[in-house]
Amino acid sequence: MTGVNPEFVKRLEPLSADLGSACFNCGTCAAICPLISEHFPRKMIRYVQIGAQDRIMENARELWRCLHCGLCTQTCPRGANPGEVILTLKRYVTSVWRKS
Amino acid sequence: MYNPRDIIEILAGNVRKTMSPFGVPKGMVNGWWKTEGLRQDEKTLLFTGLMYQFVPYIETATRQMERYEDTTWTAYLKYARYVPSTLSGLGLAMLTPAAEKEKAARHLRNIVKVLRASGTRFGYRPDLDEYSGILLYDLGDLDNFVRHARIVAEKLQKAGVRKIITTDPHTTYALKVLYPKYVGASFEVSPYFEALHLREGGAGKKITLHDPCFYGRYLELSNAPRRILGEIGFECVDVRESGLFTSCCGGPAESISPKLSSRIGSKRVQKLDATGEQIVTMCPICLNNLTRSGANVVDLSSILAGAQASASN
Numbered sequence: 001m002t003g004v005n006p007e008f009v010k011r012l013e014p015l016s017a018d019l020g021s022a023c024f025n026c027g028t029c030a031a032i033c034p035l036i037s038e039h040f041p042r043k044m045i046r047y048v049q050i051g052a053q054d055r056i057m058e059n060a061r062e063l064w065r066c067l068h069c070g071l072c073t074q075t076c077p078r079g080a081n082p083g084e085v086i087l088t089l090k091r092y093v094t095s096v097w098r099k100s
Numbered sequence: 101m102y103n104p105r106d107i108i109e110i111l112a113g114n115v116r117k118t119m120s121p122f123g124v125p126k127g128m129v130n131g132w133w134k135t136e137g138l139r140q141d142e143k144t145l146l147f148t149g150l151m152y153q154f155v156p157y158i159e160t161a162t163r164q165m166e167r168y169e170d171t172t173w174t175a176y177l178k179y180a181r182y183v184p185s186t187l188s189g190l191g192l193a194m195l196t197p198a199a200e201k202e203k204a205a206r207h208l209r210n211i212v213k214v215l216r217a218s219g220t221r222f223g224y225r226p227d228l229d230e231y232s233g234i235l236l237y238d239l240g241d242l243d244n245f246v247r248h249a250r251i252v253a254e255k256l257q258k259a260g261v262r263k264i265i266t267t268d269p270h271t272t273y274a275l276k277v278l279y280p281k282y283v284g285a286s287f288e289v290s291p292y293f294e295a296l297h298l299r300e301g302g303a304g305k306k307i308t309l310h311d312p313c314f315y316g317r318y319l320e321l322s323n324a325p326r327r328i329l330g331e332i333g334f335e336c337v338d339v340r341e342s343g344l345f346t347s348c349c350g351g352p353a354e355s356i357s358p359k360l361s362s363r364i365g366s367k368r369v370q371k372l373d374a375t376g377e378q379i380v381t382m383c384p385i386c387l388n389n390l391t392r393s394g395a396n397v398v399d400l401s402s403i404l405a406g407a408q409a410s411a412s413n
Contacts, residue, residue: 069348090240
């Protein structure tokens, strides 16, 4: 059972303008990503959209496998900047770690 | 994989205390310029961001980390942050072979040769040449990146610097895009190969360029090296994944997972090797990671400087 927090995205707003709201979860980013790893980064962006913050924290270390190479952002058909959303999440998780 | 939290705190702590992510004192890292007789009073400043100079130290650290990745020792990395930065930096410096440091210096000397051959006027101020902080940005530590970038930018602004020639894509992206955005500091920034005018010396030799992500995609600068290489007589044989659609060398993952970094690097080498031509790149991180992944790859500066030497003979 995963709780969702509809207000989660508001916590990310001060960190970046890239929050993935334009993403319709087509999976192009996951297909093009050099990591080829379990729907990354598509799944993380979906977690942001539905406010599954616990899932993001549980899988936080996966974020740092991202090379920030930008190939997903380059190929995203919605211009949703998936690579930048992952960077936003790295900033969020780092701030949570520092507060804990 | 190492715990990113440990890596971020170690690197951020080092940058805060020593201005370097590895804690190695700048005087030990940056000595390449001493033999070059560079002017200090020119309007345009050569700025290395210390990236080529750091690579031998990155390689030493990565090799050590690769040995212990995913072993019981991985968990002990968190205690490294309690070791004084300068002490760990000196240790790293002692473990790093002098020949590798010399090789890194040679790339920068080649860049100087090429700029001079092109008639470019530039100066160099070792006191102003600092690490840009880009790794902190990539790791998501925006607070420490901004703090560091502000110090570097203020030094440059106080010295009246407006025009900068860079030597690597990471520093170029930081100064060109991130400094204006996050610290409000704008400079006229261009990589060294962007406005070169050189003599022909390529003799029709074929090469395959690996575009670093920051140059090829983020800064859309992949035409610039191809232009100068074409002008001096080289033929570029591109792989499908080049320019805007270039593929990562794996280098950015080396601080968190050297194994992942090698895996990505090997895939990229396979693609580049398929052309059968000499692989060339213009990023110290790509150069190092592709080499570690088995590629026969050389820096663009060596190719350009070599061509100028041939043209003079």
